[in-house]
Amino acid sequence: MSMLTPPGMGGKYRIKGDTYPRMRRPRRRGRLIAALVGAVLALGLIGWGTLQLIDVFGGHSGAKAAAPKGDCKKDSASPAAPAQALPKPAQITVNVYNATPRGGLAKSVADELKKRGFAIGKVGNAPEAYDKKVPGNGILLGNPASTRGPLSVLGTQLKGAEQKVDTRNTPDIDLIIxxxxxxxxTPQDATTALAALAKPAPAPSGKC
Structure with missing residues (x-):
């Protein structure tokens, strides 16, 4: 036994010449592996929690929004509104007045309207308030209730006629030339305009 060898130690711990035994502690590989696995799991949990927070605060709950109830079809045509009940020409009494310098104009217009089925009332020169003071094609004048049909029906006979109301309490209306x-x-144009006037308007479609 060498003098450098401690008492009681031999075998592989025996010091021989210039060779010395390695006195290191055994490696704890199990603890190291467990620590690495724990670190990986912790990082995974942190990443998953971060994604959940982003999803929540970003407004995506992961579930689809509930579809609105009802069958809302944007492209489907809405049912048409009921047809407007318009008076017949025979139910409308028209007074024809001439506000122009041309003589006989009121009578000729009245005769033509009569041929088209209108009832004719007074025929003559326009009242002083309108005589030579109507710059357009004409004025249609009646009581406020006449705007719901009679004025519009007569308006199909004269393009560009202005519609007005006054305080009369009779159902007759005036055509001031x-x-x-x-x-x-023309009768054809008047008939077309009257058909368009009576055509039902489509009802507004609902919003989805």
């Missing part, structure tokens, strides 16, 4: 008047609309 203006200075630019040339002729009534």
């Amino acid at each position: 203006g200075t630019t008047f040339g002729a009534l609309n």
Whole structure:
């Protein structure tokens, strides 16, 4: 036994010449592996929690929003509104007044309207308030209730006629011929305009 060898130690711990035994502690590999696995799991949990927070505060709950109840079809046509009940020409009494310098104009217009089925009332020169003071094709004048049909029906006979109301309490309406008047609309054009007036308007579609 060498003098450098401590008493009681031999075998592999025996010091021989210049060779010395390695006195290191055994490695604890199990603890190291467990620590690494724990670190990986911790990082995974932190990443998952971060994604959940982003999802919540970003407004995406992961579940689809509930669809609105009802069958809302944006492209489907809405049912048409009921047709407007318009008076027949025979139910409308028209007074024809001439506000132009041309003589006999009121009578000729009245005769034509009568052929088209209108009832004719008074025929003559326009009242002083309108005489030579109607610059357009004409003015249609009646009581406030006449705006719901009679004025519009008569308006199909004369393009560009202005509609007005006054304080009369009778159902008759006035046609005051203006200075630019040339002729009534043709029967075909008047019929087309009247059909468009009576055509049901589509009801507004609901919003989804």
